[in-house]
Amino acid sequence: MKNWRKTILTLTFLGGAVFFLPSTILLLTGMAPSIVASFIDKTKERLKALTVGCVNLGFCFPYWLELVQGGHTPEKAMQILNPESLIVMYLGAGLGYFLEWICVYASVAMTQKKNRSRLKSIEKEKKALTEKWGVEVTGNYPVDEQGFLIKTDETQAVS
Numbered sequence: 001m002k003n004w005r006k007t008i009l010t011l012t013f014l015g016g017a018v019f020f021l022p023s024t025i026l027l028l029t030g031m032a033p034s035i036v037a038s039f040i041d042k043t044k045e046r047l048k049a050l051t052v053g054c055v056n057l058g059f060c061f062p063y064w065l066e067l068v069q070g071g072h073t074p075e076k077a078m079q080i081l082n083p084e085s086l087i088v089m090y091l092g093a094g095l096g097y098f099l100e101w102i103c104v105y106a107s108v109a110m111t112q113k114k115n116r117s118r119l120k121s122i123e124k125e126k127k128a129l130t131e132k133w134g135v136e137v138t139g140n141y142p143v144d145e146q147g148f149l150i151k152t153d154e155t156q157a158v159s
Contacts, residue, residue: 025074034053048097048100055092057092067080
């Protein structure tokens with residue numbers, strides 16, 4: 001049953017692509033970096049593809065609007081697809097990649113800072129417990145080659 005649904009969806013998509021051929025030409029060309037990003041992004045969430053796709057679509061939208069308002073013909077689509085418009089569309093994809101990179105970098109930096117702060121807090125708490133209960137609570141005892149406790153002043157109270 002699933003294959004039947006996929007077949008119907010594919011045929012509907014292809015029919016719409018042919019029916020709206022000028023939009024298909026413009027958007028397939030302008031959104032090419034997003035298509036590549038969707039193949040490259042192998043993560044479960046697919047956030048890179050989503051970010052690049054959304055920003056790229058935002059930069060393609062004015063040209064698509066111009067196509068729809070100025071006569072929805074393949075000739076108009078090819079006229080709009082000049083090097084200047086392609087650069088603008090692809091810069092949108094580049095901005096999407098940049099935003100994704102910045103967000104990942106910022107979240108990693110914030111997480112590292114939070115973890116360092118937590119580690120300092122744990123070390124401070126450990127030191128306070130050691131002062132309160134003695135060195136025995138740390139579990140750090142000097143041992144010999146066979147693993148037996150070496151008697152020192154600190155470990156005399158333990159044994």
